[in-house]
Amino acid sequence: MEAQPSLSIQRSGARQPSNLGVSGGMTSSLPAISTHLEETYLKLPDTQPVSAERELMTRPLVHATRVPTNSEVVGHMFSSSSGFSSDLQYSSASPHEKLLRNTPFISQSPTNAAALPLPQSSNSALPQSTISSHYNKENSGSWSTDPGFLDFPEWADQLISDDEALASNWNELLVDNNVMDLEPKMAYQVAKPCTTIAAQKPQVHQQLPSPSIESRSVVNPSSSTNNAPAKPRMRWTPELHEAFVEAVNQLGGSERATPKGVLKLMKVEGLTIYHVKSHLQKYRTARYRPESSEGSSEKKLTPIEDISSLDLKTGMGITEALRLQMEVQKRLHEQLEIQRNLQLRIEEQGRYLQMMFENQKSGLDKLKVSSSNLENPPTLSSDATKESPAKNELEASQMDNVNSGTDPVNANSILEVSSQEMGGEKKAPETGDLEKAESCVSELSSQPSKRPRFEE
Amino acid sequence: MKFGKRLKQQIQETLPAWRDKFLTYKELKKLVRLISSAPPASLEYGKAEAEFLYLLNNEIDKFNTFFMEKEEDFIIKHKELQQRIKRVIDTWGPNGSRPSEAEYKDEMAKVRKHIVNFHGEMVLLENYSNINYTGLAKILKKYDKRTGGLLRLPFIQKVLQQPFFTTDLVSKLVKECENTIDEVFPAEEEERTKERREAITIEGKGIFRNTVAALLTMQEIRRSSSTYDHFSLPPLNLPDSDLIHSFHLTSPIPIP
Numbered sequence: 001m002e003a004q005p006s007l008s009i010q011r012s013g014a015r016q017p018s019n020l021g022v023s024g025g026m027t028s029s030l031p032a033i034s035t036h037l038e039e040t041y042l043k044l045p046d047t048q049p050v051s052a053e054r055e056l057m058t059r060p061l062v063h064a065t066r067v068p069t070n071s072e073v074v075g076h077m078f079s080s081s082s083g084f085s086s087d088l089q090y091s092s093a094s095p096h097e098k099l100l101r102n103t104p105f106i107s108q109s110p111t112n113a114a115a116l117p118l119p120q121s122s123n124s125a126l127p128q129s130t131i132s133s134h135y136n137k138e139n140s141g142s143w144s145t146d147p148g149f150l151d152f153p154e155w156a157d158q159l160i161s162d163d164e165a166l167a168s169n170w171n172e173l174l175v176d177n178n179v180m181d182l183e184p185k186m187a188y189q190v191a192k193p194c195t196t197i198a199a200q201k202p203q204v205h206q207q208l209p210s211p212s213i214e215s216r217s218v219v220n221p222s223s224s225t226n227n228a229p230a231k232p233r234m235r236w237t238p239e240l241h242e243a244f245v246e247a248v249n250q251l252g253g254s255e256r257a258t259p260k261g262v263l264k265l266m267k268v269e270g271l272t273i274y275h276v277k278s279h280l281q282k283y284r285t286a287r288y289r290p291e292s293s294e295g296s297s298e299k300k301l302t303p304i305e306d307i308s309s310l311d312l313k314t315g316m317g318i319t320e321a322l323r324l325q326m327e328v329q330k331r332l333h334e335q336l337e338i339q340r341n342l343q344l345r346i347e348e349q350g351r352y353l354q355m356m357f358e359n360q361k362s363g364l365d366k367l368k369v370s371s372s373n374l375e376n377p378p379t380l381s382s383d384a385t386k387e388s389p390a391k392n393e394l395e396a397s398q399m400d401n402v403n404s405g406t407d408p409v410n411a412n413s414i415l416e417v418s419s420q421e422m423g424g425e426k427k428a429p430e431t432g433d434l435e436k437a438e439s440c441v442s443e444l445s446s447q448p449s450k451r452p453r454f455e456e
Numbered sequence: 457m458k459f460g461k462r463l464k465q466q467i468q469e470t471l472p473a474w475r476d477k478f479l480t481y482k483e484l485k486k487l488v489r490l491i492s493s494a495p496p497a498s499l500e501y502g503k504a505e506a507e508f509l510y511l512l513n514n515e516i517d518k519f520n521t522f523f524m525e526k527e528e529d530f531i532i533k534h535k536e537l538q539q540r541i542k543r544v545i546d547t548w549g550p551n552g553s554r555p556s557e558a559e560y561k562d563e564m565a566k567v568r569k570h571i572v573n574f575h576g577e578m579v580l581l582e583n584y585s586n587i588n589y590t591g592l593a594k595i596l597k598k599y600d601k602r603t604g605g606l607l608r609l610p611f612i613q614k615v616l617q618q619p620f621f622t623t624d625l626v627s628k629l630v631k632e633c634e635n636t637i638d639e640v641f642p643a644e645e646e647e648r649t650k651e652r653r654e655a656i657t658i659e660g661k662g663i664f665r666n667t668v669a670a671l672l673t674m675q676e677i678r679r680s681s682s683t684y685d686h687f688s689l690p691p692l693n694l695p696d697s698d699l700i701h702s703f704h705l706t707s708p709i710p711i712p
Contacts, residue, residue, distance in 0.1 A: 233520065233521060233524055233619075234524075234528075235524050235527070235619055236524075236527065236528045236531050237531070237625065238531055238534075238535070238625075241531045241532065241535060242535075245535070279528065279532075282528060282529060282532055283532055286529075286532045286533055286536050287536065318565075318569075319568075322568055322569065322572045325572055325576065325663075325664045325667070326572055326575065326634075326637065328664065328667050328668055328671065329572070329575050329576045329579045329663075329664075329667050330634060331671060332579050332582075332583065332667050332670055332671045332674075333579045333582060333627075333630050335671065335674060335692065336579070336582045336583055336586050336674075337582075337627060339586055339674065339678075339689060339692075340582075340586060340589075340621075340623065342689050342690070343586075343589065343590075343593070343616075343689065344616060346689070347609075347612055347613065347616060350609060351609065351613070354609070
């Protein structure tokens, strides 16, 4: 029956909860799928060298504050155009649709299938279904020149059903800031299937880490069979800059130091002389002509406009004026941060809700079937009917929260109550997607609830 | 349409060198219209769609490049400012090699202007990032709406990961700046004399004005619109809205 395969996956998941070092209820099913995937398709290669690279590559996700361990400090390189663009074909929504259709049982995390920012390396590994096929064909010119992506091998079909595991892993990486320290492990685990499967693609090696940063993976010059164009962008960090300054000072100061010398001293993998050169130039300008470097973007302001605002401010004296300026700037910064966080949460939630919605459809069918399998025959029908309304109630309460615009606290309690009701009616490990839905919901409820979007 | 106007305003009021780095919202909107008016699965449909996607990607590359460039500049300047302040403290500060209150104050005053402007420029970059993101989100929404496509959700996920939107480092630098300013220029410092008036340069003015403009624009954009839905941001409530409005100069004030 339909229920069977899904149940088996679930059980195996329950047994190996900590396989990937993933924590949190929401992700408890991930190991199940990934392990399943790995068992089916892979022999795990030696982890040592790969993990170092993984770390390197996942660093960019937490970019500024972390320093990769592989080399002292590593900046982050970005392939400027194709890196991003090549992912576009995978960012269309239909892959997730397809996934959902193929896998009637979708348990695990809410991030599961929604958006698939698949890494470049998996071009050949995963289906590249798109909304309209002409998307791909017409755009392959401007996008990365990965030759093989249009025809994917048959084993990719098998992967389709397990894609969501990968996707959910990746989405975990993307979405949940709280699991940042788990990313290296997750990325590592995720990346491996890609490595093995897409082995024929040379660029796989360094494109793997997490899909979220494929446009800024650390480019390893030694294996730079990148799809990227000639000048990968370097993303500087304060730590990297420190190392730079160190090197410059050792070489006798910014005037005397040469790009080549600095490059050699820094010993940073992936750093090219081109990067050092331009950075050195900026550095010199900043040191010796601070006025001009600061004012460079503003020289062309018309005097009249500025004198008029000068008028306004000079009534106060410069200190006061600067203080005021600071206040406004601080305010703007604050608001921008808040806005940005909101935007992130909104998108997160959008994905969860969509997943939930999709789940509900397939889940309800599943429920009826599975509850008939699990429960005693006498209570069979009553359970089935109990669960569906409970789930509906959940959705309804979500919508109520949205419509009344209640704050997260209320949403929290309502949603959790509903989850508990559902949970109480089911047996432990076999609760399957409902349990997952619960945890999704609890996660959701911590954010401002909004109306689910049905047209997507 | 409202956003388009707001964006235009922002671009007009922004630092001149930045003007061509913003989202070409109008252009993208035109393409969406073109796509939706073309018969589905026709050649022109395909072409328009391809161009749309191509442009989108190009825009993002543009943002990334510009953003990372500025970010690099900021990293360098931040360090320089920190060092400069340290030098002043170490030389003319109370525990310095040649303590001199007058010199200290003098030098610090110069630095102060720089650091405040630096702070402002960084915040403006954050604003740049955000307004472009907002524009992208809106145009994607339009696309989905007009063409019935499902591009928005996955595409925006990608965008969220782009360098130009991951502004953590800049944010960190901004906070460090604020801390430095609070430390070095404590609130109880007495007001400088009016002679310092001339020291307020054009640079400072530009940034201040831009910041004000940016704040107000943000407020405007977030006012509830007809298409307000769960993907929209709530309205922005600025407590000192009136005060900020008074700083907003859209036309030059004639000087008597």
